[in-house]
Amino acid sequence: DVKVTQSSRYLVKRTGEKVFLECVQDMDHENMFWYRQDPGLGLRLIYFSYDVKMKEKGDIPEGYSVSREKKERFSLILESASTNQTSMYLCASSLDAGAGNEQFFGPGTRLTVL
Amino acid sequence: KQEVTQIPAALSVPEGENLVLNCSFTDSAIYNLQWFRQDPGKGLTSLLLIQSSQREQTSGRLNASLDKSSGRSTLYIAASQPGDSATYLCAVGGANSKLTFGKGITLSVRP
Numbered sequence: 621d622v623k624v625t626q627s628s629r630y631l632v633k634r635t636g637e638k639v640f641l642e643c644v645q646d647m648d649h650e651n652m653f654w655y656r657q658d659p660g661l662g663l664r665l666i667y668f669s670y671d672v673k674m675k676e677k678g679d680i681p682e683g684y685s686v687s688r689e690k691k692e693r694f695s696l697i698l699e700s701a702s703t704n705q706t707s708m709y710l711c712a713s714s715l716d717a718g719a720g721n722e723q724f725f726g727p728g729t730r731l732t733v734l
Numbered sequence: 735k736q737e738v739t740q741i742p743a744a745l746s747v748p749e750g751e752n753l754v755l756n757c758s759f760t761d762s763a764i765y766n767l768q769w770f771r772q773d774p775g776k777g778l779t780s781l782l783l784i785q786s787s788q789r790e791q792t793s794g795r796l797n798a799s800l801d802k803s804s805g806r807s808t809l810y811i812a813a814s815q816p817g818d819s820a821t822y823l824c825a826v827g828g829a830n831s832k833l834t835f836g837k838g839i840t841l842s843v844r845p
Contacts, residue, residue, distance in 0.1 A: 624777075651831050662837040663823070670830060678832075710777055714831045721831045722768060725778040 623647070624726035626711055632732045639698040641729050643711030650716040652694035653723065654678075654686065656707040663710065669694055670716075701733045736761045738826050740836035747814055748844050755809040755839050757824030762802045766827035769798050769809050771820045772838070778823065782809070814843045 627642035643652065653668040655678075665678030667686040675686050683705060687695040694713075698705055709729045714721040737760045747753055757767070766785050770778040782791045782798040784807070790799040797810040811818060821840045825833040 653832075660837070663825075663833075663835040665832065668830070668832065676830075712778075716831075721766075721827075722780055722783045723825075723831065723833060724780060725770075727777040728775075730775070 624711055624713055624724050626709075626726040626729050628729050629727060630730050630732075632734065633698075633701050634734055635702060637698075637701050637733075639701050639731065639733075641696040641698075641709055641711075641731070643694045643696070643713075643726055644692050645694075645713040645724070646692065647713070647715075647724075648691065649713040649724075650691070651714040651721070652688065653712040653714075654684075654694065654696045655710045655712065656680070657710060657728075658707050666696065701731075703733050705731065706733045707731060736764075736826055736828060736834040738824060738834050738836040740822075740824055740839050742839065743837065744840045744842070746842040746844060749814060749816060751814050751843075753811050753814055753841075755811070755822050755824075755841070757807040757809070757836055759805045759807075759826045759834075761826075762805050764802065764826045764828065765831075767798075767800050767807050768825045768827065768833065769796075769807075770823040770825065772823060773820050781822075814841075816843045816845050819843050 654666045655663045669688040685697045711726040712723045769781045784800045795812040821838040823838040824836045
């Protein structure tokens with residue numbers, strides 16, 4: 621079974637702090653994704669990566685950056701956290717960029733920015 | 735831009751009922767369609783994946799169908815149980831495995 625893990629289930633940070641959210645997958649997947657989920661807005665793609673050191677912006681990249689130094693790990697960085705970044709953050713992975721690959725999700729990190 | 739709609743937003747049914755959850759999308763040029771389940775405060779669990787060339791997929795009591803030309807998919811749940819209570823999300827796959835999600839249907843199965 622594919623396993624996607626996220627470093628924290630719950631996180632509380634203060635405005636202006638630098639925040640790191642970590643995601644690790646154990647199935648040698650090439651693609652990794654970061655989403656945020658908000659009531660009434662659904663899931664929105666922040667960034668994705670289709671290879672080590674490669675990244676592409678999703679629909680809402682503003683205020684975020686990412687890092688992928690190793691194939692199994694994809695980090696989401698909030699350079700200066702703001703209250704409007706309070707959300708549920710979900711990481712996912714899929715086999716490769718080929719069409720039709722299933723995405724597998726981690727358990728999510730509930731981030732609260734005070 | 736692809737848009738995915740799931741109506742209604744919430745559904746309550748008695749235990750044992752067979753039910754259908756609907757999903758519609760605006761652009762029929764899709765690679766696949768995936769149905770997920772999400773329990774409160776948790777991540778997404780993949781239920782079924784239908785490739786663009788397929789018409790349906792089955793897993794246990796679940797059956798998902800895909801009609802690309804009309805931009806519709808349905809998730810059929812047979813003999814519903816209280817444990818099926820969750821939010822069900824439909825997501826349409828485009829290039830680079832990117833998914834566009836509907837907002838989900840929150841299902842409550844009453845004992």
